[in-house]
Amino acid sequence: MLTQKTPKPLRWQRSKYSPLTRQIDVFSAAGTFLFYLWWDRLWGNNASATKQKRAKWLIQTMLDLGPTFIKIGQALSTRADILPLEYVAELEKLQDKVPPFSADRAVAIIESELGNSLFSLYREFNERPLAAASLGQVHRAKLHTGEQVIVKVQRPGLKELFDLDMQAVRRVMRFCQRSFAWARLYDLDAIYNEFFMILYQEIDYIKEGKNADRFRDNFDNYSGIIVPKVYWEYTTHKVLTLEYLPGIKVDDRKTLQACGVDIKRVNQLGICCYLKQILQDGFFQADPHPGNIAVSSNGSLIFYDFGMMAEIKALAKDQMIRSFFAVMRKDVDVVIDTLIDIGLVEPMSDMTPCGA
Ligand SMILES: Nc1ncnc2c1ncn2[C@@H]1O[C@H](COP(=O)(O)OP(=O)(O)O)[C@@H](O)[C@H]1O
Ligand SMILES: [Mg+2]
Numbered sequence: 084m085l086t087q088k089t090p091k092p093l094r095w096q097r098s099k100y101s102p103l104t105r106q107i108d109v110f111s112a113a114g115t116f117l118f119y120l121w122w123d124r125l126w127g128n129n130a131s132a133t134k135q136k137r138a139k140w141l142i143q144t145m146l147d148l149g150p151t152f153i154k155i156g157q158a159l160s161t162r163a164d165i166l167p168l169e170y171v172a173e174l175e176k177l178q179d180k181v182p183p184f185s186a187d188r189a190v191a192i193i194e195s196e197l198g199n200s201l202f203s204l205y206r207e208f209n210e211r212p213l214a215a216a217s218l219g220q221v222h223r224a225k226l227h228t229g230e231q232v233i234v235k236v237q238r239p240g241l242k243e244l245f246d247l248d249m250q251a252v253r254r255v256m257r258f259c260q261r262s263f264a265w266a267r268l269y270d271l272d273a274i275y276n277e278f279f280m281i282l283y284q285e286i287d288y289i290k291e292g293k294n295a296d297r298f299r300d301n302f303d304n305y306s307g308i309i310v311p312k313v314y315w316e317y318t319t320h321k322v323l324t325l326e327y328l329p330g331i332k333v334d335d336r337k338t339l340q341a342c343g344v345d346i347k348r349v350n351q352l353g354i355c356c357y358l359k360q361i362l363q364d365g366f367f368q369a370d371p372h373p374g375n376i377a378v379s380s381n382g383s384l385i386f387y388d389f390g391m392m393a394e395i396k397a398l399a400k401d402q403m404i405r406s407f408f409a410v411m412r413k414d415v416d417v418v419i420d421t422l423i424d425i426g427l428v429e430p431m432s433d434m435t436p437c438g439a
Contacts, residue, residue, distance in 0.1 A: 095149035095244055096184070102247050109251040110258075112144045112152075131169055138173035146180060150241060151248040153177055153217040154282060157372070178374050183215035189222060189236045196319040204317065208234075216374065218285055218390070223327060231327035232314060241286050249279055285390040288323035294389035295325070301364045307352050309385045330377025330385040344382045352384055362404050365395040399425055 095105075119137050123129070145152040159166060160174035189212070190201050201208055207225040214221045219235045226232055256275055259266035284290060292313040299310035309328060317324035331338045333353075339346055353376075360367035368375070368386060375388035395403065402421045409417035423430050 096240075100244075100247065102250060105247045106251045106254060108148065109248070109255060112148060113255045116141060116144070134167050134169035135173065138170045141170070142173050142177055142180070145177065146182075149244060150217045150238060151245060151252070151282065153181060155278070157217065158278070161372070178216075178372065181215050181217050183212045183220050184238060186210035186212070186222075188239060189220060192236050192239060193234060193322055196322045197317060205234075214374070219323075224324075226314070226317075230314075232317070232324050233311075233327050234317070235288065235323040235325070237286060237288065237321040242283075245279065245282055245286075281391055287320055288318060289320050291389045292318050292323055294392045295386075297366065298368070298386065298389060298392070301360070301366065302356075305356075305359075307383045308356055309379060309383050311385070311387070325387075328377075328379070328385050328387075330379050332373050333376045333378055333384075334373040339378060342380050344378055344380070349378055349382055349384070352382070356384060358407075361395060362400060362407065365397065365400045367393055367395070369393040 116137075119140070123133055123137070142156065145156040156174050156177045160171060160177065163171045166174075190208075190210075193204070194201055197204055204226075205224040206227050206229070209223040211222075212220045213223050213233060217238075218241060219237045222234045222236065224232050224234050252275065256266075256271050260271060292315065295310055295313050299312075302308040302310065311325040311328050314324040314326070331342060331344070333349075336346065339349070357367065357371070368389065368391070370388060370391040375386070377385045377387065379385055402425050406418050406421035406425075409415075409421065
């Protein structure tokens with residue numbers, strides 16, 4: 084029945100991967116990249132084509148190293164403030180390049196997690212994945228009750244891989260902190276701790292389902308925001324079953340226009356939705372890339388992914404509201420004060436805005 088060809092497993096997909104081999108792989112990738120940077124600097128090779136070539140190499144290496152590094156790349160893809168644009172443009176492509184795992188593997192996980200055969204669980208199950216992301220893969224299915232659902236199956240062995248990568252990344256980080264002054268400019272320890280905390284949270288689909296329920300409750304009376312229903316009886320830590328809600332990719336301008344969707348209204352809806360999440364609910368979707376939010380044919384926003392949610396404490400929320408109104412009043416001093424209070428900006432001796 085399942086005829087999909089199994090792709091050749093990458094190193095991280097094999098069951099036996101010793102901590103030492105992993106560390107060698109991670110160190111050689113980081114070392115090669117640092118060498119490229121050093122080499123380009125030495126020869127003053129600052130051309131855009133060179134940066135693009137290095138960025139392409141980096142993307143392929145991250146894909147080969149697997150989920151942890153794909154996630155690091157995806158997080159960096161939004162940081163046009165710290166990375167050259169050539170890197171940002173390549174890193175954005177990471178989203179669509181993650182290879183799927185075999186349907187046989189996905190079915191085996193579903194059956195073992197839900198404790199029943201695929202045939203007893205679903206009337207129909209599409210073995211061809213609808214989407215493959217860094218941590219999971221999504222299949223369409225139909226329940227015996229006739230409801231259309233998507234089944235998100237977690238990539239096998241993620242917890243074990245993260246355990247290995249925590250050690251490997253810490254070693255690379257320590258090496259950079261000891262060897263390079265630039266690495267000491269950032270609070271790498273805090274970034275490292277936060278990154279891995281979120282990563283472990285993202286592989287708990289029960290938590291993700293609860294987040295979806297909470298988010299849906301927050302937007303109960305808002306018809307423009309749609310959150311798929313969670314089918315709890317078909318959900319475990321590694322399998323998440325949601326109502327199937329097809330949509331148009333939020334950045335697919337052509338299709339949106341062809342369907343007569345008012346793009347300006349969708350933008351406003353997105354802004355209001357985020358302001359409510361941050362300033363009112365203090366609970367927001369912290370990974371708003373185009374794969375995670377779609378637009379329905381009537382212009383509503385559909386949220387798909389609740390793996391990375393953040394909470395804002397009441398105090399920070401008050402300060403954000405203060406800073407929001409200060410921005411509206413163009414009151415620079417209050418904006419800077421509140422950003423310092425929240426910890427987003429480091430106080431300096433001269434805090435006058437550039438050009439003032
Ligand atoms: N409820 C849904 N209905 C329709 N498509 C969905 C649904 N949930 C996810 N998808 C599709 O699967 C893709 C990946 O889902 P997502 O939840 O973002 O997975 P991941 O957590 O692995 O990133 C989405 O970009 C979307 O195309
Ligand atoms: Mg996603």
